[in-house]
Amino acid sequence: MASLFKWMVRGVSAVLVLAVLALAFVYYLASRSLPDYEAERSVIGLEAPVEIVRDNHDVPHIFGKTDNDVYFALGYAHAQDRLWQMVTMRRTVQGRLSEMFGERTLKTDELMRRLDLYRLAQASVEAQDDATKAALTAYARGVNAWLDRVNDEALGRGAPEFFLFDNAISPWVPADSIAILKLMGVQLAGHIEEEVLRARVSLSLDEDRVADILPDMPGSGVAALPDYASLFPDRPDATQFAAYDDSPEDALLYPAADRGLGGASNAWAAAPDRSAAGGTLLANDPHLGFSAPTIWYLARLELASGAVIGGTLPGVPAVLLGRSADFAWGLTSSYLDDQDVxxxxxxxxxxxxxxxxxxYQPLTQRSSIIRVKDAAPVTINLQWSDNGPIIPGKHYNLASVTPPGHVASLGWTLLAGNDRSMTAAMKLMQAKSVVQGIEAGRDFVAPSQNVTMIDRDTIALKTIGAMPRRDADHMTFGRLPAPGWREENRWVGREAYAANPQFVSPSGGIVGNTNNKLLERPFPLHVSYDWGDSQRIQRWEFLMQNREVHTRESFIEAQLDIVSPTARNLLPLVGADLWFTGEAAPEGTPDRKRQQALDLLANWNGEMNEHLPEPLIYMAWMRALQNRLIRDEMGPLATVFHHVEPIFIERVYRDVDGASVWCDVVQSAPTETCTEIAREALDDALLWIDEHYGSSYESLRWGDAHEATHDHQVLGDLPVLKWFVNIRQSTSGGDNTLLRGKTSGRDPDPFLNVHGAGYRGVYDFADPDSSLFITSTGQSGHFLSRHYDDLGDLWRRGEYVPMSLDPDLARAASVGTTVLTPAGPQN
Structure with a gap:
């Protein structure tokens, strides 16, 4: 017996030793791809030595004698820290993910092949100006110099993920950078989803009720739209359209965002006379889906035109938002309507x-073969009409609005082969004044953005991006899918750049955008009917006008503001007849629980603070309320409304145009009142909270439900590995706060924070080197690096790091300096 026990101990010990050795070996292989920042390397492609000085936050400050050498070094630094991210994005836009991931990405590849973005990017290379083509070429050489070193010195294949997906990495070329910029356009777009949804809702509801659930932003209305089914008289029966499918998109790395999770952002600027220190101010926080690492990469470039610092996109040789010594700019999604179905x-x-x-005219056609890992290749037939590529019904839910005997095509300014957006981005980065910044946007095509910009004296906002020229007699105003064979529905080129909205030196001394409606102009110069915000703008206006002058600190305070104007507006309206109920109900009864929740909400100021219970009660209540209001009228289509629609609920409870009819349950005999529905929805919400978080309401924490989900896009769902690669953080804010933390809206965790400010910057030209910026994770994409998540803790706490152009400051606390020297002539 003793002998058996002894052998068992030896066996277990051996297994443990082998496990430790295996883990040590895995760690060794994975750590081989951690870059050494303190190094000197000879590389082919440089004209002169270049330095990459990484400050103590791992932000590279790049110094070279020529601009092309600086772009080379930026490519080198991007590849060092974000190679997996760059390769994945390139494969996404090429439609070649399935070569790595198998059938899980087949739907993604098919969509990207049909959009044909990579071929369009290749065609756009020659459309760039000479300086941009040289920058793209130099940047590609820098990326390839790092790839060569990885291959020559066996540096762990460049990133740990490549041990799991070991496909060869092809050299970087200039078209790859343009393609990644186009990929961003796909991720930011949202008008196609709105068109499809509006069409589907119009098939289910009458016109007044469509205006309730999909209301226009406040301002002048639009002419009545036609009934969608009537556009196709051969198929007037709505039942002949396919069912709407709102199941979560299961294709890995699918680039089209869920409704409400496309582009969003904040930006605002103050003129010198509205600044306490007498210098212009600018704050910007672009919002995108969270991931680990974040999409943004901080960098400083020392160019012939002057130093520039800010947020770059790995794969692109430009600072896309940031500042120089005399000029700063920020980006927000413009919501310009540049898509038509x-x-x-x-x-x-x-x-x-x-x-x-x-x-009848023939479609343009071409076959395309998608290679699939561990499966047979798939051949698809790519087709284009005069209006754009034919998109199968399984994408964007187009099947639900495409009658039999028809197909859907997509018109989109992004689908251009002479796209000079990269040239525009490079010119914007090198602008020295607002005048030059506005002029730089002339070449920009897509994705359309609002550029808020300042120089030493002037503030401005300009919408950049191509605006389609539509016929004034368009059948649906671009708000619904339209018959493509009708002349009046077809695009007739682009509007002039001067038609894009522009605000320069406004009299109030403040300019800004929260994706709100910018202006009211008649169709077809309307810009858009669908905007990204009708709520945050209310809080922003209050904070801007509440001070006569602003400071860097007041701009930071606004950027981090967590007061929900939506909560402040809706709670008194929805709960008007619920707050005072007479004597206290017996302990433990539903009435008592309701009273406890209402007592908490009655004393709440609307702050979506992660440590408070009220935000969770409020969000659960409004979610349950909207579900009760729309479920009976809309049936399965109700599931697409994942997020609370504040204007809809306000219309119902103010009975705008008879909207209170939503409170009556159609299938029941009694006529329910809105007060009854509000009470029942609160009970629903409290039951849900009891099941998920417990019944002690005072101890609830909004942050427990509202965790920021910086998850690895490929490995984030894998057992064990997810604990190493995902970054989860308790966060404040919500759907409608300036510190925006958009919730997922999907069960089982509907309040996870999935979309927000991956970058924040505040620039003060009274003292430029006191400017600040931050990203939501860290600079490195390598999960073993200490810089994988080191900025994330600062970001969560609302802290920033210095955004200085002082080279001595960068060198004083650097984590390493990489010196690249020419090894030979350029290829």
Whole structure:
């Protein structure tokens, strides 16, 4: 017996030793790809030595004798820290993910092939000006110099992920950078989803009720839209359209965001006479889906035009938002309507033809082969009409609005082969004044952005990006999919750049944008009917006008503001008849629980603080309320409304145009009141909270439900590995606060924070080197690096790091200096 026990101990010990050795070996392989920042390397492609000085936050400050050498070094630094991210984004836009991930990404690859973005990027290289082409070439050489070193010195394949997905990495080329910029356009777009949803809702509800659930932003209204089914008289029966499918997108790395999770951002600026220190001010925090690492990478470039510092996108040789010594700029999604869905009538005698104003015409066609790991290749037939690429119904839920005998095509300014957006981005980075910044945007095509900019004296906001020129007689104003064979629905080029909104030196001395409605102009110069915000703008206006003059600190305070104007508006309205109920109900009863929750909300000021219980009660209540209001009228289509629609609820409880009819449950005999529905929804919410977080309401924490989900996009769902690669943080804010933390809206964790400010910057030209910035994770994409998440803790606490152009400050506390020297002539 003793002998058996002894052998068991030896066996277990051996297994443990082998496990430790295996882990040590895995760690050794993974750590091989951690870059050594304190190094001197000879590389081919440089004209002169260049330095990459990384400050104590791992922000590279790049010094070289020529601009091309600086771009080379930026490519080198991007590849050192974000190679996996760059390769994944490139494969996404190429439609080649399935070569690495198998059938999980087949749907993603198919969509990207049909959009044909990579071929369009290749065609756009020659459209750039000479300086931009040289920068793209130099940047590609820098990326490839790091790839060569990884291969020559066996540096762990460049990133730990490549041990799991060991496909060869092809050299970087200039078209790759343009393609990644186009990929951002796909991720920021949202008008196609709005068109499809509006069409589907119009098939289910009458016109007044469509205006309730999909209301126009405050301002002048629009002419009534046609009933969607009536656009196709051959198929007037709504039941002949496919069912709407709102199941979560299961394709890995699918680039199209859920409704409400496309582009969003904040930016505001103050003129010298509204600044306490007499210098212009600018704050900017662009919002994107969270990931680990974040999409942004901080960098400083020392160019011939002067030093520039800010946020870069790995794969792109430009600072896309930031500042120089005399000019600063920030980006917000403009929501310019640059997409239209066209319904094409197929020739029943020849499915390769569709109807046009000139009769049936052939589609342009090309076959494309998608190679799939561990499966047979898939061949798809790519087709284009005059209006754009044909998109199958499984994408964007187009099947639900495409009648039999028709297909859907997509018109989009992004789908251009002479796209000079990269040139515009490079010119904007090198601008020295607001005048030059506005002029730089002339070449920009997509994704359309609002650029808030300042120089030493002037503030401005300019919308950049191509605006489609539509016919004034367009059947749907671009708000619904339209018959593609009708001449009046077709685009007729682009509007002039001067037609894009522009605000320079406003009399109030403040300019800003929270994705709110910018202006009211008649169609077709309307810019958009669908905007990204109707709530944050209320709080922003209050904070800006509440002070006669502003400081860097007041701009930071606004950027981090967590008061929800939506909560302040809706709670008194929805709970008007619930707050005072007479005597206290018996302990433990639903009435008592409701009273406890209402008591908490009655004393709450609307702050979405992570440590408070009230935000969770409020959000659960409004979510349950909206579900009760729309579920019976809309059926399965109600599931697409993941987030609370504040204007809808306000319309219902103010009975705007008879909207209180939503409170009545259609299937029941009694006529329910809005007060009854509010009470029942609160009970629903409290039951849900009891099941998920417990019944002690005072001890609830909003942050427990509202964790920021900086998850690895590929490894984030894998057991064990997810604990190493995902970054989860308790956060304040919510859907409608300036410190925006957009919730997922999907069960089982509907309040996870999935979309927000991955970058924040505040620039003060009274003292430029006191400017600040931060990202939401860290500079490195390597999960074994201490710089993988070191900025994330600061970001969560609302802290920033210095944004200085002082080279001595960068060198004083650097974590390493990489010196690259020429090894030979350029190729």
């Amino acid at each position: 066209f319904i094409e009538k197929v020739n029943p005698e020849n499915p390769a033809e569709v109807m046009t104003p000139l009769g």
